[in-house]
């Protein structure tokens with residue numbers, strides 16, 4: 001383990017590199033008001049990551065075990081103030097430029113002024129909003145983004161108002177169901193008092209389903225989850241010919257297919273998902289993709305009906321289901337596969353050892369792409385995940 005001084009020197013060196021880049025580009029120093037580091041060239045991304053990781057280590061060492069544990073124990077308060085901002089749309093109640101009073105935010109949001117003040121001041125501790133005066137508020141870069149970027153706003157809502165309340169029920173679900181692997185014996189089902197699995201439940205709540213899709217789309221913007229990894233991780237040119245078809249199984253609103261359609265010329269993408277999601281995807285499909293992307297309602301727990309597509313793509317699907325359900329999904333493809341058909345499974349893969357680097361905690365940077373070719377037999381699918389020839 002490095003000494004505090006060694007860590008601080010590493011931090012200084014990396015911070016200087018980033019500052020030098022900003023000044024060479026005539027960009028202002030980064031701040032909580034304006035994020036000048038948003039579009040770093042890829043060679044500086046590793047510098048930024050190193051800076052974040054060593055800063056986090058330095059902070060935790062300086063805090064000691066009590067301090068760093070207290071931060072974890074109390075971090076529900078950060079999530080709570082953020083959730084209040086999301087639910088009462090406080091970020092939309094502050095002008096993009098300039099400032100407004102707590103009283104005005106209260107009348108716009110319907111939240112009593114003392115509570116507006118208390119929750120916003122708490123969030124300000126995380127640099128979400130700042131005070132322009134003791135009675136007025138202005139945006140910071142983070143709060144402004146909540147007001148101006150609907151995808152970011154949806155991502156905050158998905159995590160703070162959908163998934164965090166679910167996490168609060170995990171212990172109860174474990175005590176009641178253990179590790180049953182059944183999709184409706186979960187914390188989500190308990191949090192929502194439903195006997196339905198999450199996606200069927202969302203299918204009955206279109207606005208939450210829309211937010212889910214929009215939040216997912218936002219997450220693909222981060223370096224680790226960037227779709228460029230999917231584009232570069234498979235030889236798409238090998239299937240990019242007239243008449244080629246890729247089935248995007250569980251493809252949600254089609255954002256992955258849109259990305260792949262942009263980086264190929266001929267492939268037709270068929271996005272399959274549950275009926276409500278497919279309707280939303282179809283309705284929001286940009287005109288430029290008409291003719292390249294089609295939507296089709298299909299439950300992946302029933303047999304495929306599309307004959308012999310070139311590729312079945314499963315992106316971020318399997319991690320939601322226990323093994324028997326994943327096997328069922330794959331078995332349902334068998335009747336329509338021909339020699340040379342491929343199944344691509346794109347997932348995050350957890351390391352075999354614990355991960356302490358903050359930048360890797362949000363999901364490993366290396367996602368894997370499995371390619372199965374040839375005639376598929378269900379027994380092989382169960383027992384052999386690497387070669388099905």
Ligand SMILES: C[S@@+](CC[C@H](N)C(=O)[O-])C[C@H]1O[C@@H](n2cnc3c(N)ncnc32)[C@H](O)[C@@H]1O
Pocket residue numbers: 199216217249250251252253256272273274277298299300301314315316317320
């Ligand atoms: C985690 S999201 C992944 C979405 C997309 N593939 C992506 O990478 O952004 C899982 C998707 O599976 C869909 N889904 C869940 N159950 C399904 C089912 N039985 N049949 C088809 N799609 C389903 C959900 O509606 C959702 O769009």
